[in-house]
Structure formats: C-alpha cells, structure tokens
Amino acid sequence: ETGVTQTPRHLVMGMTNKKSLKCEQHLGHNAMYWYKQSAKKPLELMFVYSLEERVENNSVPSRFSPECPNSSHLFLHLHTLQPEDSALYLCASSQDARVNTGELFFGEGSRLTVL
C-alpha cells in the first residue's frame, strides 16, 4: 500500500469542464509536489509546497491551480484545459523540500484525458 494516494485514478474531461485532482499522504511529510508525465517525455515538475507554502511554480499555465490546505493534502484544480494537457499527473511527497536529503514518495498518478 502506497503512502501517497491519488484520486481519481482516471479522469476524462472536456475542454470547458472544471475538475480537481486530489493527493493525500500518510507519511508525515512536510513537502508535496505535482509532476506531469507525458509519453516519451521527462517528468516535468509543476509545483512544490513546503509546509503548505508554495515554494515553486515551474512556469505552469494558470489553467492549473494548486491548493495545499494542510501538509497532508494537495489538490490540482483544472479548468479550460487543452488536449495537450492529457497526461499522467503524479503527486509526490518528501520529508522536506530539500530534495537532496531524501527520497520522493510518488502516488500512482491520475491519468487525465482532455477531449
């Protein structure tokens, strides 16, 4: 059983819909991340939160809006997406945001398809 849980696992949405991805970690970590994984492309860092404060926004379009209400939960709110946004969205957590000190624990991802 993974310590990082993502829901939903699969999501199909139209370009005008609004939906949200949810991530929950049960590891007591202080940092959480959103990564985008597209076919044949490197994992792309989207957002980093440390102690519920956003510390990194990696030039992500405003149609993606993250929210971190507490250190255990992370959301990615989606609106007016484009077909090229279809991808696997991975959530991860770590003890703290200093990535050189420890590993990232990934969830299994939310597979998003934008029609």
Place this chain on the structure above:
Amino acid sequence: QQPVQSPQAVILREGEDAVINCSSSKALYSVHWYRQKHGEAPVFLMILLKGGEQKGHDKISASFNEKKQQSSLYLTASQLSYSGTYFCGTERGDYKLSFGAGTTVTVRA
C-alpha cells in the same frame, strides 16, 4: 535544465549487465535514481551527493562524477524484476529535481 539519459532502451537476458548514463550540462549537487514499472508509481533507488561516491542497492549500483556532471547506473546480473523505466533526477541545490526522459529496461528469461 533536464538531464540527458542514454540509452533510451535496452533489452537484456537474465544474468546480463547493463549501464545507464545520465549527464547534465550544469553543475550538480546530487543525482537521484528511480525505477517505474508499467502502471505503477516511480520508486526511489538511491541518491548520490557530490563527492564521487558510489552506492549500491542489491546488485544495482551507481556512481557520480561531479566534475563531468555525469552519473551511471549499473545493473549487474540482471533479474526479471529489474524490468521497468529508469529515471535519473538531477538537482543543483534548489527545490527542483529535474528528471531525464527515462531508459526502458526489458529483462527476458
């Protein structure tokens, strides 16, 4: 800046060895290796900090040459369970862990 991995894919028979390379054009503070099996989450293998240390995990080991900004992952006497996509992640002392495009390893009986 994302690291470059090579090769893109490798096919092995059980018991064979392989090397996966990861290089960056920028100075690195640390290199991270992960493995992702199809339909599963990426799983951490090891971190190498600058200093040229070598680490091992079972028969999977890695080295980090900070002067060359390169890391290599060594799969020794490969097992079927080693199949998956291997990603290197590089970090330059900030919050960003940049991943390579991955190397797909297929181990056949």
